[in-house]
Amino acid sequence: MSARPGRAALLAVAVAYVVGLVVAALVLPDQVPSHFDAAGRVDDRTSRTAMLAFWVAVGVVVLVGIPAVTRLAVSGDGTWVNMPQRSKDYWFAPERRPELRSRFGEDMEVFAALTGGLLLAALAVTTWVGATGRDGAPWWTFVAGLAAYLLLTAGWTVALLRRYQPPPD
Structure with missing residues (x-):
């Protein structure tokens, strides 16, 4: 079996997210x-129940939804995949579609893991503030989390x- 770092990252983030939800529910x-x-x-x-329902729904949309939609998008003719036409023509050729499905699925699992990491950080800050009774969190926690996510996502996009x-013609 070949290495799937995107899948491993997604599973690690998903497990950490579930642990974060359990901790939040308890504290x-x-x-x-x-x-x-x-x-x-x-x-x-808001109520703890409403907040946990929100975090569960958002987590499912990101951690399950992104990979599921990716599989659907690459199973067709490329209509729902946004990439330059030359790349689309190359990768959606019948002889390259299996490789595209594998590669693109892996790459989108990395993106889902990055986004799940951002959600996990937001859940952790919300849980910390809520459980300790603080009136807020340092402003930089939000800026740092979002900046890290944007930098990692920009690198992933490039x-x-x-x-x-x-390949060149």
């Missing part, structure tokens, strides 16, 4: 932060564009 009070202002202060609260360039 959060009845009313929990549901929104933070730009300074990191809690400016809205690598993806290079990876799917067809």
Whole structure:
């Protein structure tokens, strides 16, 4: 069996996310932060049940939905895949579709893992603030998490564009 680092990363993030949900369910009070202002202060609260339902739904959409939609997108003629036409013509040729399905599935599992990591960080901050009764989190926790996600996603995008360039004619 070949190595699938994207799948391994996705599974690791999914397990960590489930652990984060379990911890949140065990430690959060009845009313929990549901929104933070730009300074990191809690400016809205909701029930623990509603917040956990939200985090479960978002996690399923990202960690299950992205890979599922990817499989659907590459199973067709490429209509739903956004890539330069020259690349699309090359990769959706019948003789290269199996490799495309494998490669693109792996690459999108990496993206789902990156996005799941961002969700996990947000869940961790929300749980920390809610469980400790703080009135907020340092503003930089949100900036650092989002900046790291955007930098990693930008690097992933550049690598993806290079990876799917067809060979020169």
